[in-house]
Amino acid sequence: MKVAVLVGAGSIGQAIIRRVAMGMHVVLADYSLANAEQAAKTLENAGYQCSTIKCDLGSKEDILNLVQFATSKGDVMYLVNAAGVSPSQAPVHHILQVDLYGTSVLLEEFGKVIAEGGSGVIISSQSGHRLPALPQEQNDALAMSPCDELLELPFLKQITDTLKAYQYSKRCNVLRVMYEATRWGRRGATINSISPGIIITPLANDELHGPRKDGYLRMIEASPAGRAGTPDEVGELAEFLMSKRGRFISGTDILIDGGTTASYWYGDLQYLKTTH
Ligand SMILES: NC(=O)c1ccc[n+]([C@@H]2O[C@H](COP(=O)([O-])OP(=O)(O)OC[C@H]3O[C@@H](n4cnc5c(N)ncnc54)[C@H](O)[C@@H]3O)[C@@H](O)[C@H]2O)c1
Numbered sequence: 565m566k567v568a569v570l571v572g573a574g575s576i577g578q579a580i581i582r583r584v585a586m587g588m589h590v591v592l593a594d595y596s597l598a599n600a601e602q603a604a605k606t607l608e609n610a611g612y613q614c615s616t617i618k619c620d621l622g623s624k625e626d627i628l629n630l631v632q633f634a635t636s637k638g639d640v641m642y643l644v645n646a647a648g649v650s651p652s653q654a655p656v657h658h659i660l661q662v663d664l665y666g667t668s669v670l671l672e673e674f675g676k677v678i679a680e681g682g683s684g685v686i687i688s689s690q691s692g693h694r695l696p697a698l699p700q701e702q703n704d705a706l707a708m709s710p711c712d713e714l715l716e717l718p719f720l721k722q723i724t725d726t727l728k729a730y731q732y733s734k735r736c737n738v739l740r741v742m743y744e745a746t747r748w749g750r751r752g753a754t755i756n757s758i759s760p761g762i763i764i765t766p767l768a769n770d771e772l773h774g775p776r777k778d779g780y781l782r783m784i785e786a787s788p789a790g791r792a793g794t795p796d797e798v799g800e801l802a803e804f805l806m807s808k809r810g811r812f813i814s815g816t817d818i819l820i821d822g823g824t825t826a827s828y829w830y831g832d833l834q835y836l837k838t839t840h
Pocket residue numbers: 571572573574575576577593594595596599619620621622646647648649650662687688689690759760761762763764765766767768
């Protein structure tokens with residue numbers, strides 16, 4: 565049996581898995597078992613075969629359990645990581661533990677079992693593209709440090725702001741994917757990340773009703789696309805990356821943000837540089 569693993573059974577994750585996991589066994593892993601079960605019900609009513617498992621992405625033990633659970637169902641062809649916590653949802657240490665450390669462990673552990681011809685997609689964020697270029701030694705440390713040493717990096721320990729924690733985490737996701745591409749490639753698999761802009765989901769709604777809401781609304785209006793994105797648009801991109809047509813793409817990150825990042829650096833959204 566071929567297996568597709570989704571970590572974070574939310575809106576973006578479900579949109580991806582519906583497009584790629586036909587005829588496979590779908591493992592839905594989420595910190596909230598209720599979310600995973602709800603997603604399983606929706607997918608099962610649409611013809612997918614699913615099982616669920618509680619998994620905290622911030623816990624290595626839970627990730628190792630997930631790997632064992634998934635491999636017991638068959639050959640893991642796909643890994644989608646769409647679990648994460650945003651700056652308005654959690655304190656600094658929690659964001660770093662889940663989004664930065666957890667994603668790094670997940671990449672490493674599934675890189676040991678991914679099947680020949682397999683593929684993975686990690687959902688990063690446009691937010692990581694707003695950090696100025698980091699010194700090379702910080703890039704190298706984020707990309708290549710052993711997972712257990714990541715949270716001890718001095719420049720991460722200095723972070724006091726949740727937005728910065730999120731941005732460093734998402735930058736780390738992109739660098740870690742570059743690092744892992746070699747190991748995944750040796751197994752005949754590809755691994756990439758996608759950096760979405762604002763995509764309307766429960767997570768984005770928390771941001772759009774949180775302390776930064778006015779800034780987000782102005783940013784959406786003034787962006788080149790003039791609107792937020794949808795989970796289905798991210799799903800289409802992931803489907804391409806994970807399909808045969810995407811086999812020459814590995815170790816890269818693709819922005820899907822309606823032009824927001826371009827505008828942040830060189831367009832109408834440059835005013836955000838002082839606040840975001
Ligand atoms: N929605 C956006 O605008 C947007 C933009 C850029 C990046 N992202 C990223 O996309 C990913 C998916 O977010 P979404 O918008 O689909 O949100 P969502 O709220 O629909 O789904 C997120 C899911 O992750 C799960 N989750 C949270 N913490 C977890 C943990 N520690 N372990 C396991 N599961 C956990 C939640 O229970 C939820 O089911 C996140 O990594 C987020 O940072 C979202």
